[in-house]
Amino acid sequence: MTFEFILPTLLSLGAAWYLVKPHIAAETELFSQTTSRKNTLLEEKERLVQILRDLELDHDTHKLSDDEFEIMNRQIRAELAGTLEKLKNESSKSRSS
Amino acid sequence: MLWVRRVAELGHFTEILAWLMALVAVVSGVIAGKSGKTSWLLTSRNATIFVCLCTTIAITTLGYLFYISDFSVKYVWQFSNRAMESNYKISAIWGGMDGSMLLWCFFLTIAAAIVAFNIKRYPQALSPWVLVVLNAATLFFLTVVVFYTNPFRYLGQPFIPPDGNGLNPLLQNIYMQIHPPSLYVGFTLFTVPYAFCLAALISGQLSNEWIRLTRRWTLVGWGFLTAGIMLGGHWAYLELGWGGFWAWDPVENASFLPWLTATAFLHSVMVQERKNMLKIWNIWLIVLTYALTIFGTFLTRSGVVQSVHAFAETDVGEVFLQYLAVVLVAALGLTWWRRRELKSERGIESFFSREAAFLLNNLLFLSICFATLWGVLFPILSEAVTGTKQTVSIPFFNKVNVPLFIALLFLMGVGPMIAWRRATLSNLRRAFLLPAVSSLLLTVVLLWAGIREVYPLFAFVFSFFALMTVVIEYYRGVRNVRASKKDASLVGATEELVRRHRSRYGGYIIHIGAVVAAVSITASMAYKIEKEFSIGPNETVSVGRFNFKLDEAKGESNGNYESLITTMSVYNGDTGALIEVMHPEKRYYIQSKETTTEVALRMGPREDIYIALAGYDESTGKATYKIFINPLQIWLWFGGLIMILGTAIILLPERRKSSNSQESENA
Numbered sequence: 001m002t003f004e005f006i007l008p009t010l011l012s013l014g015a016a017w018y019l020v021k022p023h024i025a026a027e028t029e030l031f032s033q034t035t036s037r038k039n040t041l042l043e044e045k046e047r048l049v050q051i052l053r054d055l056e057l058d059h060d061t062h063k064l065s066d067d068e069f070e071i072m073n074r075q076i077r078a079e080l081a082g083t084l085e086k087l088k089n090e091s092s093k094s095r096s097s
Numbered sequence: 098m099l100w101v102r103r104v105a106e107l108g109h110f111t112e113i114l115a116w117l118m119a120l121v122a123v124v125s126g127v128i129a130g131k132s133g134k135t136s137w138l139l140t141s142r143n144a145t146i147f148v149c150l151c152t153t154i155a156i157t158t159l160g161y162l163f164y165i166s167d168f169s170v171k172y173v174w175q176f177s178n179r180a181m182e183s184n185y186k187i188s189a190i191w192g193g194m195d196g197s198m199l200l201w202c203f204f205l206t207i208a209a210a211i212v213a214f215n216i217k218r219y220p221q222a223l224s225p226w227v228l229v230v231l232n233a234a235t236l237f238f239l240t241v242v243v244f245y246t247n248p249f250r251y252l253g254q255p256f257i258p259p260d261g262n263g264l265n266p267l268l269q270n271i272y273m274q275i276h277p278p279s280l281y282v283g284f285t286l287f288t289v290p291y292a293f294c295l296a297a298l299i300s301g302q303l304s305n306e307w308i309r310l311t312r313r314w315t316l317v318g319w320g321f322l323t324a325g326i327m328l329g330g331h332w333a334y335l336e337l338g339w340g341g342f343w344a345w346d347p348v349e350n351a352s353f354l355p356w357l358t359a360t361a362f363l364h365s366v367m368v369q370e371r372k373n374m375l376k377i378w379n380i381w382l383i384v385l386t387y388a389l390t391i392f393g394t395f396l397t398r399s400g401v402v403q404s405v406h407a408f409a410e411t412d413v414g415e416v417f418l419q420y421l422a423v424v425l426v427a428a429l430g431l432t433w434w435r436r437r438e439l440k441s442e443r444g445i446e447s448f449f450s451r452e453a454a455f456l457l458n459n460l461l462f463l464s465i466c467f468a469t470l471w472g473v474l475f476p477i478l479s480e481a482v483t484g485t486k487q488t489v490s491i492p493f494f495n496k497v498n499v500p501l502f503i504a505l506l507f508l509m510g511v512g513p514m515i516a517w518r519r520a521t522l523s524n525l526r527r528a529f530l531l532p533a534v535s536s537l538l539l540t541v542v543l544l545w546a547g548i549r550e551v552y553p554l555f556a557f558v559f560s561f562f563a564l565m566t567v568v569i570e571y572y573r574g575v576r577n578v579r580a581s582k583k584d585a586s587l588v589g590a591t592e593e594l595v596r597r598h599r600s601r602y603g604g605y606i607i608h609i610g611a612v613v614a615a616v617s618i619t620a621s622m623a624y625k626i627e628k629e630f631s632i633g634p635n636e637t638v639s640v641g642r643f644n645f646k647l648d649e650a651k652g653e654s655n656g657n658y659e660s661l662i663t664t665m666s667v668y669n670g671d672t673g674a675l676i677e678v679m680h681p682e683k684r685y686y687i688q689s690k691e692t693t694t695e696v697a698l699r700m701g702p703r704e705d706i707y708i709a710l711a712g713y714d715e716s717t718g719k720a721t722y723k724i725f726i727n728p729l730q731i732w733l734w735f736g737g738l739i740m741i742l743g744t745a746i747i748l749l750p751e752r753r754k755s756s757n758s759q760e761s762e763n764a
Contacts, residue, residue, distance in 0.1 A: 008110045011154075015118060015147050019125075022139035040218050047309060051371065053597055061573045062527055063451070063516045072371065072517070 283322030351393030614736030
């Protein structure tokens with residue numbers, strides 16, 4: 001038995017097990033975990049807050065007119081509200097589970 | 098059963114296993130996408146991760162074969178020898194076609210595995226299709242590796258040669274250890290945004306989410322590609338001995354083309370994120386970027402172009418062309434299918450707006466891209482049509498691209514300052530009065546200083562204009578921060594400003610880098626001094642403001658090469674003071690029987706002194722040199738570094754509140 005023999009055998013067996021595992025273990029439940037989704041929503045929230053900050057800076061430095069600032073600000077804030085709502089739902093889901 | 102008798106067979110085995118697993122990942126991904134079953138998605142994820150494990154073993158095996166100099170393996174025999182330093186034995190992995198394709202697969206599968214590890218973070222409708230596209234790309238490259246360019250093939254000789262051919266001497270350079278991997282990382286990372294883009298089209302999840310999810314991937318890829326291009330330029334400058342860094346060589350262009358479309362994408366994506374416009378445009382920019390990486394690989398590996406950077410002629414060119422067609426047709430079909438959902442809600446309302454500036458910037462990037470592409474393709478097409486290859490040389494590229502680059506410099510100044518939607522007269526005055534007046538003043542100064550050539554004059558003035566706008570942007574931003582935080586110091590306020598608006602101010606730093614590079618390129622192109630001459634011992638020749646005296650010439654040898662080293666003293670032409678003793682050299686590599694020029698270089702902030710030994714006549718003791726005085730050359734490399742620094746600032750992770758405080762906040 002050489003190293004060159006053992007490694008391919010282990011690799012092949014490992015590959016087979018690794019592929020079949022999701023179909024025999026109750027792993028499907030693990031996938032819908034909420035923490036990761038929450039992280040994504042947190043990132044989305046940060047991105048929208050960043051855009052709002054940029055809009056404010058553009059407005060303060062006269063690169064956005066009052067009207068345009070109003071429109072874009074409203075649009076981004078609406079998106080932010082939606083994201084915060086989703087975050088709230090995810091948090092309550094994780095607490096109840 | 099004894100499957101594997103030797104280490105090389107282990108490498109080949111893992112390649113085949115990786116190929117099979119990539120196929121499984123594609124099939125299970127499609128089933129997951131169609132059925133929505135998580136178990137199949139997990140199978141696809143697991144297979145993706147396993148492919149990465151296999152390619153890691155394969156590349157490690159190849160590295161090990163080089164390390165132990167196993168010349169029974171053809172690739173190892175072709176690209177290494179015993180006298181080579183061990184660090185070059187490692188870089189020999191990508192010294193030839195076969196290993197470079199495996200390295201490509203390795204980087205691609207790492208990117209795919211990272212996506213697979215995080216797959217549960219992505220929208221469930223998008224995830225399976227992302228894995229399908231990523232693994233389809235991996236499957237293609239693994240097909241090339243397994244069936245066309247397997248680096249683990251045996252030499253097929255009855256005996257094992259005592260020594261190998263050795264690596265091309267031009268590649269035995271520190272920059273060649275980092276330049277190709279840097280380019281490959283850049284190229285392969287663009288597969289991720291392409292995969293998300295196609296997944297969005299397939300799944301119908303056409304919000305801006307795919308852009309948000311791939312923003313960092315695109316930026317990291319762009320950063321690596323920028324670094325790779327700069328390193329390649331620096332390698333050419335040091336190693337090729339012609340005094341320049343960029344020759345519009347087809348292979349250089351192959352890395353430059355996707356850089357152009359990726360840069361255009363990074364700009365236009367801001368318009369989509371803020372104004373929900375240019376959706377199809379952005380999809381096609383990322384598709385083009387990916388397609389151009391494939392096209393570049395086709396160029397370097399098909400043998401259709403002659404270049405110092407190209408690999409030997411092989412039969413994989415056709416395979417790459419077929420794949421390129423699949424990539425483009427798939428994207429075209431999907432975009433057509435989703436065309437109604439991709440319609441922009443708003444249009445550009447005024448030519449004097451930031452949206453218009455970004456669009457114009459994009460058009461310029463694409464014009465440079467297509468002009469360059471035409472220059473690359475013309476010799477191939479002319480040969481196909483007329484049977485005679487008509488070459489396109491440096492003047493064509495410079496003539497077409499230089500004015501476009503100058504226009505880009507101007508837009509680099511306009512873009513950050515102009516208002517969104519519609520700029521008013523007062524906005525334009527407030528934004529551009531100071532940069533415009535100061536640029537006009539600079540124009541007068543430059544004309545007075547004797548700079549009358551149109552392109553250099555415009556390039557310097559617009560570079561200054563772009564720099565001024567960045568300085569003003571920083572000044573206004575800092576003033577804004579200090580208005581809200583009275584006690585903030587200048588440094589503290591700047592730090593706060595960059596921290597709060599990393600993308601914007603990191604982007605401005607990239608602009609500063611681009612301006613520094615543009616000034617350097619302009620100066621070195623327009624005001625380079627070049628002289629070729631023969632000189633005997635103790636004779637002196639004057640070039641520019643320097644005098645060069647040949648002191649001596651001597652021969653040296655080590656196991657790898659024989660060299661002729663000359664010693665030249667460089668004096669200040671005005672004061673006569675000794676500035677530097679330099680050693681231009683010629684090397685003859687024993688194993689590969691190749692001669693190289695080892696340039697003697699003195700870099701300085703004002704100019705580089707660049708000496709290449711062109712020949713030596715033993716009977717007369719006279720040496721022939723090419724000497725170049727390259728003004729401001731060093732600033733090109735600093736410009737590149739500043740661009741990387743700007744990219745790193747954008748990529749800095751956001752300081753996030755702890756999850757506990759976040760939860761309480763959300764509650």
